[in-house]
Amino acid sequence: MKAVIGAVLARWPRASAGHTCAVMNWVKGLESLGWEVWITEHLTSDELEGPEPGHERSPQEEFWHETAAEFGLSARQCLLVDGKSPDLEAFRQFAAGADLFLNYSGQFKLLDLLGDRMTKAYLDVDPGFTQLWAETCGTDMNFAGHDLFLTVGANFLSPDLCLPRTPQEWIPLVPPVPGEYWRARLAAAGRATTADAWTTISHWYGYNDLVWEGKIYGGKRDSLRALANLPRMTGLPFSIASDLQPGWEDYDAFTGGGWNLLSSAEVCRDVPAYLRFIAASRGEIGVAKGGYLVSRGGWISDRSVIYLALERPVVLQDTGWPAVVAPRPGLLPFEDASKAAIRMAEVEQNLDGQSAGARELADTVFNPASSLAPIFARLR
Secondary structure (H helix, E strand, C coil), X not given: CEEXXXXXXXXXXXXXXXXXXXXXXXXXXXXXXXXXXXXXXXXXXXXCCCCCCCCCCCHHHHHHHHHXXXXXXXXXXXXXXXXXXXXXXXXXXXXXXXXXXXXXXXXCCCHHHHCCCCXXXXXXXXXXXXXXXXXXXCCCCCCCCCCEEEECECCCCCCCCCCCCCCCCEEECCCCCCHHHHHHHHHHHCCCCCCCEEEEEECCCCCCCEEECCEEECCCHHHHHCCCCHHHHHCCCEEEEECCCCCCCCHHHHHHHCEEEEEHHHHCCCHHHHHHHHHCEEEEEECCCHHHHHHCCCECCHHHHHHHHCCCCEEEECCCHHHCCCCECCEEEECCHHHHHHHHHHHHCCHHHXXXXXXXXXXXXXXXXXXXXXXXXXXX
């Protein structure tokens, strides 16, 4: 079987290891099942920065080709700039015989390059906001031309879903994680041996809040602020890798609450550093955007499943996901800071057992063969 993934990589050439790994969950997940996979992306020349000293290509082009090489995709990639690429002919030949096009975040718009044979699937990785932008803001989300509409809102079929209904029939998935691949990458990177703190990684500010039927669909900042005192409540060490800076409104509340503040630019500088950071954690405190909490769409983080694969338990904010994935050792829900503290204590009572449960979840529930089955059942 053959697949093309419309990736979003070159657009973010710096400190983007978390996003890179999120995309590669799908690439390496399909490859683990025996699929041959190409990646593609398109930019305009206006989006390219000038080459850095000693380089002939823009940072975006450099990052694309370095990433392709890192993940064994140099011979199976096509980066288009103004619709042109030296790899375009080989790409078109592969696409003509491919079975699946997976359009990550719907960002790839040159669908006419793909031919008519393959099933074209739109992959929504921001469930709730994608639908709100389309229905309340009138934003063109590039839905046209796709055969399937996939979402990592695992609870999207629930009658309690609190979102506008779009014309698309959304097919819920849980994010895949190729556990063996990430464990091998970690071993090559030099696995950290200590589990020092509960950790999370986040941008502090995102896009503007959206409003629908009187409800506010916000970003992650408010969810984070509600956990400012969690270290004091639990007596446990917590670290957050973010872009939060001294002098910002929330900085003192988090340092005063006992959080160790780290630079996300450093933690996410490359994939080995990112994997080592996760492996050095006691586990993840998984924080959700406010919009995910309100919508009850069942979002599960693509980062959380990598924690699980690296044998790190996850305490993940309840977005509706427990209705689809039953909580169990390795993955537990919380609603607020007090519930998070209770869950942390539960995990700490048997950290080894929770870690084993995390790996089992990654290798069963979130295994690509299981998580991607709804796609395979709908291929032409």
